[in-house]
Amino acid sequence: MNLVTNNKWIGQRTIRPDGMDKVTGRAQFAADTTMPGMIWGKVLRSPHPHARIRSIDTSKAEKLPGVKAVVTSKDIVDFPIEKGAVMLGIQDMRWMCRNVMARDKALFPGHPVAAVAATTEAIAEEACKLIEVDYEVLPWSIEIDDALKPDAPILHEFNKFDGKPSNIVGRLEHKKGDIEQGFKQADIVIERTFTTRPVHQGYIEPHACLISVAPDGKTTIWSSSQGQFMVRAMTAYLTGIPQSDIRAIPAEIGGGFGGKTIVYLEPLATLLAKKSGRPVKMVMTREEVMRATGPTSGSKSTVKVGATKDGRIVAAHGTFYLQAGAFPGSPIRGAAGCSFTPYDIPNLLSEGYDVCSNRSKVAAYRAPGAPIGAYAVECVLDEVAEALKMDPLDFRLKNAAREGTKAAHGPVFPRIGYVETVEAAKSSPHYAAPLGDGNGKLRGRGTASGFWFNAGGESSAQVNITEDGNVVVTTGHPDIGGSRAGIANICAELLGIDYRRVSVIIGDTQTVGFSNLTGGSRVLFASSMVVTQSTEKIIQTLRERAAKIWEIDPEAVKWENGAAHPASPNAGQFEPLTLEELAEKAPAMGGPIGAGVQLNTQGADGGFGTHVCDVEVDVDLGIARVIRYTAVQDVGRAIHPGYVEGQLQGGVAQGIGWALNEEYIYTKEGKVDNPGFLDYRMPVCSDLPMIDCIMVEIPNPKHPQGVKGVGEVPLVPVMAAVANAIYDALGKRFYALPMSPPKVVEMLEAPTRQAAE
Amino acid sequence: MTELRYLAPDTLDEAVGAFAKAGSAARILAGGTDLLVQMRSGVLKPGVIVDIKRIPELTAIEQTADGGFRIGAAVSGMALAEHETFGKVWPGVLEAVNLIGSKQVQGRASAGGNLCNGSPAGDSVPAMVAAGAIVTVQGPNGRREMKVEDVPAGPGRTNLKPGEILVSFTLPPRPPGSSDAYLRMIPRTEMDIAVVGCGVSLTMKDGTVTAARVGLGAVAPTVLLVEDAAKALIGSKLDDAALAKAASACSAACRPIDDKRGTIAYRIKVAGVLLKRTAAIAAQRATQKN
CATH class of the missing domain: 3.30.365.10 (Aldehyde oxidase/xanthine dehydrogenase, molybdopterin binding domain)
Structure with a gap:
């Protein structure tokens, strides 16, 4: 480790400047804002997974006393598909304009079709019920396999793949060497297919905004987001108001994790405010958040790895299908680009497929795509190491990317800290400690690594x-x-x-x-x-x-x-x-x-982490619990170590939830069946052990303080680390998430190991 | 917009009168931890709310002349936990009541509300069933008593007649060598809803079970009294064969559904697992007392 000790403030755990406001309740979140004359906006959402909108009649709603404005897609600036992409960051405004308000088709249950502003929330809700939408209900698909069937209903008829209308809306590949030749050199080849379910970012604060449009057009937005400039630009694009007239004021934010890098409410509230002449406030319910804001993709990945007897990986092939939801844009770049990056693999093909289906459009979630890809790759590597009778960390060290390694997605690595994370994990007190007696429960230990680009x-x-x-x-x-x-x-x-x-x-x-x-x-x-x-x-x-x-x-x-x-x-x-x-x-x-x-x-170096996880499984109930966890990461330089550890621990907590219980469950009608925190099971505090952190500091030479991004890497290895630990405990491998109690019991029909006596 | 009237009468007669008069538009408010959530989510839109927390009988915990307990229907979980002797006599009922919601919810939530909410997954209900609790209800035609297991009629429904209000739970006196326990399966460690819940009440003499009752939750449209499981335990020394037989009886009694919280196969298996574990805890408590 390369700790810098001669600083007075860098590296100190100073009191957080926002702490007092947050613990005393003084911090102003978007939902805390209010203005004289303020009215309330509500959204009417599609009940159907897939339906053509023949007509919308808002006349009855407009006549309801208390209603001040109604907007539909006619009020939103259209970005015609045939005119090509209009990009803002990673978002194409052609999809954004259709996501904030359905145009010709509703593409998921919860897709907005109209919005109303009224003097009270109750009147606005009542008015939504008075809007008559004539739907032509269409067949739909949600799961990747269903969306790829030859007769699958096509969400976007203009899109073609291999010359035919398709729900595959994008593909990318990273290639190095020749995998056919590479696999020929392998003594052992393991190929597995994995699936993961959509999971939500789970920010506690629902999306909210208050927007005022003055008679001269000057617009003020108070909202909760991960970027006030993104809010301003998207609102400008979608409403036609110039950016110079929009002042977007960032409220304190109650969690984002990537999910607040796009807008949902702001363009609607702006148009309602403009039409009504009154400030308009909108606050989503938890149910709206779960139904209509981006979870990340569900996925189906196939990973094949070939290695020689002496433990060298000679070839690898990954194919990652990710749900995009209603519009193109799943994080295939993270899945295909990050998954193999910790390793120096001479022959590699990593492919990503972007698949549309009738669920809400995905939004970024902490290292978007990378945890999905790493889950598949790191589980296969665990199997290869086992087949080679190698310690999984030694196997990773033997194949580790180092300074000078060319990554398949392009860069030749400068000085990176991956090897150091594996070495630190290997020499950690955790890795040396015996697993201990589970008192009738089965215990196991797993490891995994991960990479994220940083920016x-x-x-x-x-x-x-x-x-x-x-x-x-x-x-x-x-x-x-x-x-x-x-x-x-x-x-x-x-x-x-x-x-x-x-x-x-x-x-x-x-x-x-x-x-x-x-x-x-x-x-x-x-x-x-x-x-x-x-x-x-x-x-x-x-x-x-x-x-x-x-x-x-x-x-x-x-x-x-x-x-x-x-x-x-x-x-x-x-x-x-x-x-x-x-x-x-x-x-x-x-x-x-x-x-x-x-x-x-410029000069943001990627980040690497290596994790060690111990689990304990109650085999009769199928409950797997993480009982010890160590996250090792190359953090560049920990400017505020308390916050860096907080990032590592937070990422691990989210990954444990993803691994063990979190999932979107759908009804037969294609609607989310668990749109709340009771049945969408994120871990609570008592579910988790104290998560130990080892910060490896390899300063980024291109940054004045040596900083590397640290917030996303810690989610990347977690699901694989947990899955590998559960395998170690049970002697059986899971190829699907979540590893929830009913699924563990199902797997354990014939247990292969006895409980520790 | 519908108007909502809130009433907080001081006497049970007033409450019954107001509740009966308002008919199906009325709802009883004890802790409100189910009612307010259902109103906020738009599931319920009552026209009248009758708050029963000002009625002394509904918030009292009394020891009866024969040594049993009478618990007002609106007694909060926290109030029950703070009672000097209740938790020593009925540790299983108390742990079940105290599993409803978070610490904050415990300050409001009541066993009466938990029962009348009609959820098959209500935590306190299997423990009350195992305890052999009798409920007192009062309506326009006076008072009557019911076995607690006869109250639920199906998800969200009870067998209370129009205008009837749940007044109290009466728990019988305990012979020496008695205790109880409640366990539930949840994927998390807290803040969750039972996938299966199991209450067991035992009386033991010289290591042999002389009396037993078993309640099972979340495995059928209503909480179940599993008499076959109790029969398998009575007369046994809780040996493996007796426990296996009782566990099979629990599994056999299940009529669960596949839903977002668990599968049929999983619930049937878990019902048996929990029976064994719950009986072991109840037996340990019962014998410790001797």
């Missing part, structure tokens, strides 16, 4: 010195992972002042420069780059001011411990000038002190 991209920051010599930093990213705390640590470190003197806030779209959304584990990486450069500019200004006062050359002034000092005795004898003193003198010395920097940041 850079556009960020802006403004750093201002206040008149009393303190610091306000404004960035453009909603804080979902502790970015404010990290930025305060970095800024305090650079300026040499107490971190409590740095106040970090998140600006709205009209007060800070464009900043791409919070996603891809990019925020601390990118925003600390622009904050560092801004702060360095300020330090330069402070040195110039001191030099001016001392009448010496700026080069003869150094900045240390929050004050300007003569760089050497030769420069002269002067008492240091503190930040407070220089701020006080600022008006007379050239004016206010501040700097802003805007960059398209």
Whole structure:
């Protein structure tokens, strides 16, 4: 490990700046906002998985007393399919305009078909019931196998695959070497097929917004999202209001995990507000969140791995089919691109297929696609290691990607920390500890690794010195992972002042420069780059001011411990000038002190993690519980270790839920049967052990503080680690998630091992 | 928009009068942990709500002259837990009542509400059935008593007549060597709903079971009293053969459905597993007391 110890604030577990507001209930979430004259918006949603909309009659709803506005797809800006893609980030506005409001067809139960604003929520709901929609109900499919059948109902008739109308709406492949030749060299080849169910991001705060459109068109949006600029741009696209007229104010956010990187309510509320002349508030119910906002894909993956007797992987082939939901855009890039990346495999073919079906459009979920792919690959690697009688971590070490390895998705790796994560897992107290007696329950241990790309991209920051010599930093990213705390640590470190003197806030779209959304584990990486450069500019200004006062050359002034000092005795004898003193003198010395920097940041290195998981299985009830877990990750540099550990633990908790219980269950009619937290079983606190974290710090050489993204990697290995541990406990392998109690009991009809005595 | 009237009478007679008068539009409010959720989700739209928590008899826990207990229908789980002796005599009933919802919900939720909600998965009901509880109900035609297992009529329905309000549960006095237990299967560790629930009440003398009752939840349209399982236990020393026979009786009694919470096969198997585990806990408690 390469721990940096000579910093004062970087690496400290400082008190989180948003903590007090959150524990006292003062933090303002989108649903807490209110305005004089505010009315309520509600959405009428399709009851059908697939139906052509012949006509919509809103006249009765409009006549209901209290109703102030009704909108349908006619009010949303259309992006005609034949005109080609209009991309905003990873979203194509052709699909977005149809997702926020069904146009010719409703494509999933919960698909919006109209929206109403009224003086109360109850009236708005009543008005929705008065809207008459004439549906031509169509056949539908949800599961991948059904959507790929030759006679499957086609969601998008314009789409062709292999020359025929198809629900396969996209394909990508990463290729290296020649797998046919590679498999010929293999002494052992294992091929398995895996399925996973759709799972939701499970943010506790439902989507919510309050929107005001003034008579002059000036629009203000308060909403919960992972990117106020994304909200502004999408709302502008879908309503026709120019971006300069839309001020999107980010509310405090109650969880996103990728699911708040697109909009659902904002364009509808904007149009309702514009039509009614009143501020419109919309808050989804949990049921709406579960039915109509993006879970991630369900999947079907086939992975084939060939290795020689001495433990070298010579060839691998992965085929990953992912549900996109109603519109193209499943995360096949993450599944096909990340799954084999921890390994140096000479012959590789990794293919992803994007499959539309009649369920809600997927949205990003923490390392989108990568956990799905890693689940299949890491389970097969466990089997190969077992067949070769190798320790699974030794097998991974033998095939590990290192500096200079060319990844199938393109890059040649710089200095990476994958090997170090495997070594740290191997030498961890956890891996050395005996499994212990399960008191009648069966215990097992599993391991798995994972990779995520990470991202850079556009960020802006403004750093201002206040008149009393303190610091306000404004960035453009909603804080979902502790970015404010990290930025305060970095800024305090650079300026040499107490971190409590740095106040970090998140600006709205009209007060800070464009900043791409919070996603891809990019925020601390990118925003600390622009904050560092801004702060360095300020330090330069402070040195110039001191030099001016001392009448010496700026080069003869150094900045240390929050004050300007003569760089050497030769420069002269002067008492240091503190930040407070220089701020006080600022008006007379050239004016206010501040700097802003805007960059398209580059150099975000990918992240690797290796996990160790112990489970205990109650074989009579089929309940598998994780009893010990260690997550090892190359975190670059832990600017705020408490938050980094929080990211690792949070990712693992979500993965355990995905592995053991979480799943979308559908009725025979194609509707989600468990749209709430009672029957959509995310883990609760008592389900999980304390999750141990080992942070390996291999600093990113392309970043001023060595930062790598850390938020997404920790979800990637989890389902495979849990599955491999359950195999170790039971001697039977699962090829489908979740490994929930009824499925474990079914598998255990003929147990092959005795309980530990 | 329908209007909602909220009434909180001080006497049972007033409550029965108001409840009967309002007819099918009325709902009884005890803790509200089911009712308010159903109203918020749009399942129910009552015109009148009769809050029974101001009626002393419905929130009282009394020891009866013969040594049994009478528990008001609106007594919260937390109030029952804080009672000095109840949990010592009926640890299984108490643990079942205390499994309803979270800590916060426990401050409101009552065994009476749990029974009248009519869910086959209500946690307190199998334990009450095993305990042999008798309920008192009062309606426009006066008071009557029913066996607790006769109250549920099917999912969401009870055999209470129009205008009748559940008043209290009466639990019989306990002979020496008696105890009870309740276990449920949930995929999580808490904050969940029973996939199968099992209550067992035992009386033991010199290691032999002299009396037993078994209640099973979430395996049929109503909570079941499984008399064959009790018969298999009575007269035995809870040896493997007797437990296996009782477990088979539980599995045989199941008439479950496949749903999002579990499969038919799984519920049938688990009913037997839980019987064995619950009986073991009840027996340990019963013998510890001797």
